[in-house]
Amino acid sequence: MATMTGTANHSKTAKPGQLLADIFTYGVLGIVSLSMLVPFLWMISTSLKPEYSVFEFPPQFIPSSWLFENYVSIFKAAPFMRFLYNTLFVTMSVVIGQVLFCSLAAYAFARLPFKGSNAIFVLFLATMMIPSQVTTIPTYIMIYKFHWLDSYAAQIIPFLSSAYGIFLLKQFFHSLPKETEDAARIDGCSEFRIYWNIILPLSQPAIATLSVFTFMGVWTDFLWPMLVTNTVEMRTLEVGLSVFRNQYTTNWPLQMGASLLVIFPVLLVFLFTQRYFVQGISLTGMKG
Structure with a gap:
């Protein structure tokens, strides 16, 4: 007591x-x-400021006059809708490709053991230690020899799979119980049907995590689209932002407004997928 x-x-x-x-x-x-x-x-x-008031001292956090017309000027100063279309098409194509090809490879490593699978998987993981800048020039040379420069293929095909995506999904597949798959095999399901109808629906958190990471990476990529595109019609949003700068000056109100429009979809995607994002990160940390 x-x-x-x-x-x-x-x-x-x-x-x-x-x-x-x-x-x-x-x-x-x-x-x-x-x-x-x-x-x-x-x-x-x-x-929302006039261009002349950007460098006023002391700086004004709240503009003296709110110029919402700056956002209209963004679409007049550059083919912004074309940049948006290119970015959406490239990003969604890469996201779909990453989910499809990485999940297929991860399923093979996690559920279809074959001779040398561990060694091959280790080689996949080893490629994650190679900086992307090291592979940029060889990849560019391949794209040049395939005559893919200034095309959607140059911006999509090199990123349709990744060692990180395979590792992420493989670790998640290991955490799924095998009893459901065994029951499906007894009922006569093929391996592809097990993968498509059982594994993928149970892997929504990990797939959402991979999709968010891929979306953010491709949407905000600047270096590769700049290297492989030559015409304005093939530019993405990140490369298209350069139209608001010239050799001597930068139109900062339009530059900041365009940057906000580029950032907004990334924030929107993250907010809507945050639940899957956090759940996927926690579950993929389980033992493999």
């Missing part, structure tokens, strides 16, 4: 200290969050 009373008293005395610790923790996190939001809010502010 005395022990119970002592424990209760201890919990009561510990509550004020815990409350102060929580207040301090949330206060620090709030300050850090606000500091990360400041550049984003400054972009919004700059996109």
